[in-house]
Amino acid sequence: MRSLILGGARSGKSALAERLAAGFDDVVYIATARREPGDAEMAERIAHHRERRPAHWGCIEEPLALAATLHAQARPGRCLLVDCLNLWLSNLLLDPGDGRFARERAALLQALPDLPGATVLVGNEVGMGLVPMGELPRRFVDEAGRLHQDLAARCERVVFVAAGLPLALKGALP
Numbered sequence: 195m196r197s198l199i200l201g202g203a204r205s206g207k208s209a210l211a212e213r214l215a216a217g218f219d220d221v222v223y224i225a226t227a228r229r230e231p232g233d234a235e236m237a238e239r240i241a242h243h244r245e246r247r248p249a250h251w252g253c254i255e256e257p258l259a260l261a262a263t264l265h266a267q268a269r270p271g272r273c274l275l276v277d278c279l280n281l282w283l284s285n286l287l288l289d290p291g292d293g294r295f296a297r298e299r300a301a302l303l304q305a306l307p308d309l310p311g312a313t314v315l316v317g318n319e320v321g322m323g324l325v326p327m328g329e330l331p332r333r334f335v336d337e338a339g340r341l342h343q344d345l346a347a348r349c350e351r352v353v354f355v356a357a358g359l360p361l362a363l364k365g366a367l368p
Contacts, residue, residue, distance in 0.1 A: 195312045197365075198345050200319045201355035208277055210353065210360055211314045212246065214368065218273035218312065222252040224263055226282035257285040258294070261301035268309040279317035279345075283338055287330070299341065306348045317342055319354065 197214060201207035215221045227240055247253065256263040260282055267274055276282075286295040306313065321339045326332050346352045351365030360367055 195351060196306060196309075196349040197312070197314045197351040197353065198342070198349045199314065199316045199353050199355060199360075200342060202319060202322075205355045206358035206360075207316050207318075207353075207355040209246075209358070210355055211275055211277060211316045214314050215251075215273045215275045215312075216248070217368070218271070220269070220272040221248075221250075222254060222267045222272060222274050223247055224260070224267070224274060224276045225253060225255045226257055226260065226276065226278055226285065227255070228257045228281075228285060257282065258289060258298065261298065261305040264302070264305055264309055264313065268311050268313070270310045272311040273314060274309070274311065275314045275316070277316040279315055279341065280320065280338055283341060284334065287334060287337065295337075303344055303348065306345070315345060315349070317345075 197211075199207045199211045199214075215223075225240070244253075252267075254263055254267065260276065264274060264276075286298055289295065317338070319342070320335050326335060346364065349364070351367075352363040353367065354361045354363055
C-alpha cells in the first residue's frame with residue numbers, strides 16, 4: 195500500500211504517518227532533512243521527530259537520492275516512511291547539480307509503483323495560500339503541487355490532515 199499524507203505545518207500529518215507505520219514490525223524512517231540542520235529551530239524539529247520514533251525503527255537520512263534509497267530499503271512486509279517530501283524538494287531545487295531535480299523526481303515517480311511492502315509519504319500542502327513573491331518560492335509551490343498530484347495518482351491512499359483530523363481523499367483510513 196502506498197499512502198500520501200498531506201497537511202499544513204503542525205497539522206498532525208507526521209503523527210498520522212507514524213501511526214500507520216506502527217502497524218508494521220519492520221519500519222525504516224527516511225528523513226530528508228539535510229544532515230546539518232542549519233539553525234537551532236530546525237535542530238529542535240529534527241530532535242522532536244527522533245524522540246517520537248520507536249527505538250526499533252531503522253532510520254536513514256537521505257536529503258537527495260530518495261528513489262535509490264527507497265529501492266535499496268523496500269522489502270515485502272516492511273514499511274518505508276518518508277518525512278518529508280517538501281524538504282527533499284527544497285534540497286533538490288537548491289542543489290547546484292545540473293538537471294538533478296528532474297532526474298530525481300522522475301526516478302521517484304517511476305520507482306514508487308513497483309516497491310514491495312508499504313510506503314508512507316509525508317508532505318506539506320503549501321498551495322492553499324497566496325502566490326508567493328519571488329521566483330524561487332513560486333517555483334517551490336508549483337513544483338510541490340505538481341509532485342503531490344503525480345504522487346497521489348500513484349498511491350492507493352491519500353489523506354489530508356488538518357488540526358490532527360485526517361480526511362481521506364482517496365482510499366480508506368485504517
